[in-house]
Amino acid sequence: MHVLGGGGHGGFWGWDSLPKKPKQQRKRFDSKSSNSVEANGGPCFRFPLKQAVTAGSLALTGDTIAQLRDRWRKANTLDQQSSGSTPTSQDVTQVLLSDHDWLRALRMTSYGFVLYGPGSYAWYQYLDHALPEKTVVNLLLKVLLNQVVLGPSVIAVVFAWNNLWQGKLSQLPDKYRKDALPTLLYGFRFWIPVSLLNFWVVPLQARVAFMCVGSIFWNFCLSSTMSK
Structure with missing residues (x-):
């Protein structure tokens, strides 16, 4: 959203209130999907296939x-x-x-x-x-x-x-x-x-x-x- 809105205070199309909730949801989603250590409460195990x-x-x-x-x-x-x-x-x-x-x-x-x-x-x-x-x-x-x-x-x-x-x-x-x-x-x-x-x-x-x-x-x- 910051890319589309130029990263200013108005966000996308100058709407200030709308990005807040999606931003929080996206943050929770990203942290859950990319940081498995925090999400699972332990280290992420990757099977060494090679x-x-x-x-x-x-x-x-x-x-x-x-x-x-x-x-x-x-x-x-x-x-x-x-x-x-x-x-x-x-x-x-x-x-x-x-x-x-x-x-x-x-x-x-x-x-x-x-x-x-x-x-x-x-x-x-x-x-x-x-x-x-x-x-x-x-x-x-x-x-x-x-x-x-x-x-x-x-x-x-x-x-x-x-x-x-x-x-x-x-x-x-x-x-x-x-x-x-x-x-x-x-x-x-x-x-x-x-x-x-x-x-x-x-x-x-x-x-x-x-x-x-x-x-x-x-x-x-x-x-x-x-x-x-």
Whole structure:
């Protein structure tokens, strides 16, 4: 209305009383629609779609590599036991393109999309907010927190997610006892140097993508552990 009326005291067409009520209504509407923090009484959550898609895609890639390796090993072992010869290229192609476990692939992809992508994005934002200065001490603290908080959380969640999909929640405690600690300790050797590079060199907006690229290897390890 100020644009149409030139912004003077008369408002639109010199009417002074009419704009008051619409102005108040518009103010309430704008504050309610644009400022969700005040309207909802809490912070506005935006689902990090880009990070979720990236994590889901790379989780699928890691699982695919794991499945291809498992089928290759199985076919190679069976062929050598039956004929004592190396499998031909036609046999290899047939093995690699058949019997893909799409449900297993969906489990890992949904884990990356729903849980790992959004969760790790929020975690890295929190670390940068809590430790904003780029110092050696903060770098080491971030790496340490990443290993003692995010690492065990990821393993706990992915094990539970996998058993939930398979309807084997009753077997989850045994899965934790058997595989959680070895997986975590193995992950330390990989993720500590990757985390150092991630926090020291990679900007915040690219950290989930960078860690997800590293997760191709890690998802390969997780997927192999899940299939045991």
